[in-house]
Amino acid sequence: MYKYLKQHLFSVGCACLLLLTNSFLQVLAATKMANLANALIAKNINLFGQLLMLIFLLWFISFIISFFESYIEESATQDILTDIRNDIATALTEMPESDFQNNPVDYYESYLQNDVNLIQREGVNTFFRIVRFSGNAIFALIALYLYSPILFITAIFLVVLIVLVPRLCKKYLSNGVEEISKANEKFLKYTSSGLHGYETLFVFNALSEIKKLVDTGSSILKKANVHNAIRRSIVDIITSVVNIGSQLIILGITGFLHFKGVLSAGAILSTAELATKVFDSAGIINRYLAQLLSTSGIFAKFSKLKNLVIPDKQKFDLASFPMQFKxxxxxxxxxxxxxxxxxxxxxxxxxxxxxxxxxxxxxxxxxxxxxxxxxxxxxxxxxxxxxxxxxxxxxxxxxxxxxxxxxxxxxxxxxxxxxxxxxxxxxxxxxxxxxxxxxxxxxxxxxxxxxxxxxxxxxxxxxxxxxxxxxxxxxxxxxxxxxxxxxxxxxxxxxxxxxxxxxxxxxxxxxxxxxxxxxxxx
Missing domain, CATH: 3.40.50.300 (P-loop containing nucleotide triphosphate hydrolases)
Incomplete structure (x- = not known):
């Protein structure tokens, strides 16, 4: 997918920059929570009100940026998907006709529709989500470092632990996505045969078979999607346990530092929010990274399609060949x-x-x-x-x-x-x-x-x-x-x-x- 992201580097880069800006503003708002709590403890109502307005302003600017980012991101996404479809169509036009006829038309329709939709959902959309939550995690880690290097080092160690999970689960999740892709192909085969055979079934009073064919295809889709959901749930449970445990560890260290007089009481609000951003983001990145990696199987299918090209006949002497039928x-x-x-x-x-x-x-x-x-x-x-x-x-x-x-x-x-x-x-x-x-x-x-x-x-x-x-x-x-x-x-x-x-x-x-x-x- 790197090839397509590179082709639209400007629009992809603009969307990523806006996502990171949003992350920075939200982390900055989280750090102000400590000052807000301290103003509340000190009963400084003026400072408390000013901080409330500042936090609201930071979030409001974030919402405005999100509006423009959504537009740019969706435009870039659709341009990428258009390029992918064009490449598939080009590969189909370059295939030998005999190879093309080896599969039903529904097989190629599945490439252009179901597989491209999977790439959008599991690939392109996931890439932008990774950028967004990576920004959350990076800026939150920087903020934790400013509070205490101990918090930063502990958070880094726990993040590494969370990030290791998708590496271990890549093949496990990739198999699930491939099963869905194959199930989509089978679903189209069953439903298309029923719809294309409408006239035949009508003549023999067997139109109810269309429902049977759709039910069969739906059962195949259900089985594949349920199995894939189970796979993701197992991975999510593992990462969630690590995530919650990590947040509690950061809160424990913050409380310890407060008792030692290193951090103020209000700091626990900010570190709690920052820890949530770091580990939730790491958990989400963990899941999204596994999803992103799982699209490699679909691109491998595309590569096989591109390899089925008409043999190059460069040695043919066109100049001496009569361009009229004899x-x-x-x-x-x-x-x-x-x-x-x-x-x-x-x-x-x-x-x-x-x-x-x-x-x-x-x-x-x-x-x-x-x-x-x-x-x-x-x-x-x-x-x-x-x-x-x-x-x-x-x-x-x-x-x-x-x-x-x-x-x-x-x-x-x-x-x-x-x-x-x-x-x-x-x-x-x-x-x-x-x-x-x-x-x-x-x-x-x-x-x-x-x-x-x-x-x-x-x-x-x-x-x-x-x-x-x-x-x-x-x-x-x-x-x-x-x-x-x-x-x-x-x-x-x-x-x-x-x-x-x-x-x-x-x-x-x-x-x-x-x-x-x-x-x-x-």
Whole structure:
């Protein structure tokens, strides 16, 4: 976490400075308690009233500083969390697609939500609390030294004793936080499967299973959080016993020094308050430090994610590679999904060439969609090789592959932005061209991303093929949810701009009279 604190050093430093200033003012107010008690004993009402006003003023200034500190601290915290999320998102974009598909989407959502929330609660917020209570302890120790070096030395010894506890309990508490992180992932897996499967459960009159799935996930969360609470309670009990004992020792020494005539009677009020600040702060720092250290497990998870990067293909000679599609050749390719005994493709060989329209035929599960994903490098063959423009696809950077081959999957994802964004996907597109594309695909400017029908979503997805010239376009049931006449018209428009298409469709009459090369997978 040091990396992120360093990135926002100025705002973090300002928040820390205000926290320390607050601690100084509060300790200063505590030291005035001795003078207040002595004025009371001496029956000096004027001095007593002045000291009361001074103590109130010190606390009032402290409250004002707290207001500004809270704002700066929260701003710095949110900036840090944004950086962490950006780093996770960057790691996800740099992962090989095959590795990304090894886990459900909920797994990565847990990184961005649950784990980042844990970092905020157990890490960033805890860091600022440590700074605050460290200031309390340091200034209180200085004040104790000014009263008596004996009080200072005794307090230092007892503080060291308290601080040793989190070192001994680091692994114990870290395991608890890791259990919660894993429980959150399982909770999302159960609840998400129920919500995503709503339609299936509805059809079979089994919607009550959603409640069962949520209950199962909740039970897992409860178990992990209860176990973690028990761990923290055990550590808290140990530190609390040491804390209370330490405060009583300081009070005992203060009383002894008063009987010896070294300290005034009123000093016991200040030393009691200072001892409370020192040992309460040490106990709190003890707990917070253990919490802060426990986030190391979460950052270790992030590090593993960052290590899953797409292999660097620096040796690829981009200058000599033709940046327009010519051929896609499968040579003796076989493929089966991990853990499956079924072979989807077996010794498949075929060459797709430029300026041809292909239609993949075959029963469901015969590998039509799989073949398209192999073509884009999303899947890797178990044996054989795939050549793009005569070069093994494994040697070509993924960005280059995506420049030559555009794959439109069956599932259409609509993002919570404008229709223009959902077409351009952040790419720089001339507004006139964008308007022309929307007109071509019958997309109205009044459409809202959150109220699109199935057919409208398909039109938006097809419109994303902004520039298909000199590219191979893979259409996987891309005209489903669109009526037959409209799909034929859209396909006709496609063939005007794009000369090379591989289409998967279960509607044979969707092709109409278009010249097509049929390829049947058996």
């Amino acid at each position: 051929t896609l050749e499968f040579r003796d390719v076989s493929f089966s999904y991990p853990g499956s005994r079924t072979t989807i493709l077996s010794h498949f060989s075929y060459a797709f060439t430029r300026d041809n329209f292909y239609k993949l035929n075959g029963d469901s599960g015969r590998g039509k969609s799989t073949l398209l994903k192999l073509a884009t490098g999303q899947l890797k063959p178990n044996s054989g090789e795939i050549l793009l423009n005569g070069i093994n696809i494994n040697q070509i950077p993924q960005k280059v592959i995506n420049e030559l081959i555009i794959y439109l999957p069956q599932k259409v994802t609509i993002f919570p932005y404008s229709i223009n964004y959902n077409i351009s996907l952040g790419r720089k597109v001339n507004l006139e061209k964008l308007a022309s594309i929307k007109e071509k695909f019958g997309i109205d400017d009044s459409w809202q991303y959150n109220s699109l029908s199935g057919g409208q979503k398909r039109r938006v997805a097809l419109a994303r093929l902004i520039d298909s010239t000199n590219k191979l376009v893979l259409l996987d049931e891309s005209f489903s949810s669109i009526d037959l006449k409209s799909s034929q018209d859209l396909l006709q428009m496609f063939l005007k701009d794009c000369k090379t298409i591989i289409l998967v469709s279960h509607r044979n009459n969707e092709i109409g009279d278009f010249p097509v090369k049929n390829l049947t997978l058996k």
